Amino acid sequence: MPLIEQNLARTDDNSWKERETAVLCLGAIAEGCIGGLYPHLPQIVAFLIPLLDDKFPLIRSITCWTLSRYSKFIVQSLDHPNGREQFDKILMGLLRRILDTNKRVQEAACSAFATLEEEASEELVPHLEVILQHLMCAYGKYQRRNLRILYDALGTLADAVGAELNQAKYLDIFMPPLITKWQQLSNSDKDLFPLLECFTSIAQALGPGFAQFAEPVFQRCINLIQSQQLAKIDPTAAGAVYDREFIVCSLDLLSGLAEGLGAGIESLVAQSSLRDLLLQCCMDEAADVRQSALALLGDLSRVCPIHLHPRxxxxxxxxxxxxxxxxxxxxxxxxxxxxxxxxxxxxxIGKEIAPVVITVVSCLITILKSPEGLNKSLVENSAITLGRLSWVCPDIVAPHMEHFMQAWCSALCTIRDDFEKEDAFHGLCAMVAANPTGAAGSLAYICQACASWTEIKSEGLHNEVCQILNGYKQLLGNNGGWEQCMAALKPDVVQKLARYGV
Structure with missing residues (x-):
């Protein structure tokens, strides 16, 4: 540190390379040495802030990057003495550099600001107007390469502040320039990609507030998917060379619209060919197209399942x-x-899912019983979906429960409390009610799963779980089976089960 401080303190023009090296070093060691650096961080950040306005562009750009490496600390220090003042100086300093005349500095500042946004989230809300003014001023100046980074910064801002962005005074700043650019770009222009991604974040953040922009955006996505599917077969007729990225970005934006507008997207879907286009995309040979298509299928299932019904x-x-x-x-x-x-x-759709239940359940069992190391999100989703299928078709699933109950309950234990876990437990209770003897051999696992809740907020589900556990206590109490099960459980699990009256 003394050597770095010595180089940072040299302010003459001839020593700019030493200053740059010192700043680069601070950025490079930010993660690996954070423990040792911690006592020095307020001083380090204070040293760096003035360098955002250094005479030399390389120092300005490397300072942006280095400050971004300390974003977590900068935000965590907001409640410390001078922490908020320091945060404000960094925020305004990065915004100034976003408008720098040097393109490398612009790029570094924009990337650094996006990193700070991710950490700061709601702390940005009081500064939204000035942030948007700077970003859109840069939008009018930036060339193609840096525009991509600016779109990312704007999308990250939307992710960070969410519905706070949905105010007329903010929309008036950033939406007109984006819509103008949207209208200028042709359906074959790859500069649409980052704009589509940016709109996805904005639509999710604005929610119903995006409704005023939704129809042309929705229709453009449909047109892009149609033209690309034609280009795949006949590029001449489509007037475009096939590039599946157009399809992926359009599907993702449609998902953003479904998430943001909710049931408000229904009229747009009803008047479009989206259902048939989506089915084609779900069958595409490219994995990334199928991935985005199936995400949209799930989003549409939530908000307007009736329009999926014909297929x-x-x-x-x-x-x-x-x-x-x-x-x-x-x-x-x-x-x-x-x-x-x-x-x-x-x-x-309830029991209409019956024709695929056995096929899906057998696949989910394989996933749940796979050795450790399988994708954690897939295991959790498998446990939730198995529960949902069990809830709507317990008569179909319950006869097979002995093949998966233990692995399933183990997976349920790892899922955080939320409505999806509630759905899964409705399925667990429905299956046990349908086939209590079939689940008896897995009672210890069922108990562990029930104990994994911090709190079941649904009174109906809480009562169902009480009923199931008390039912087993009565069923097994006479032959000592219940006491044997309790003895096999950890004391904290038994303690948590007391909330269910057992």
Missing amino acids: LQEFLTVAAKQLNPQSVKDAVSVANNACWAIGELAIK
């Missing part, structure tokens, strides 16, 4: 195919989205 069984069959062992091995992210989409469909 429901085809969607279910295609999604189920993604869960066979070879497909899971080849494309785990596709399988993950397929699994989630089937679960979302199940709770909306």
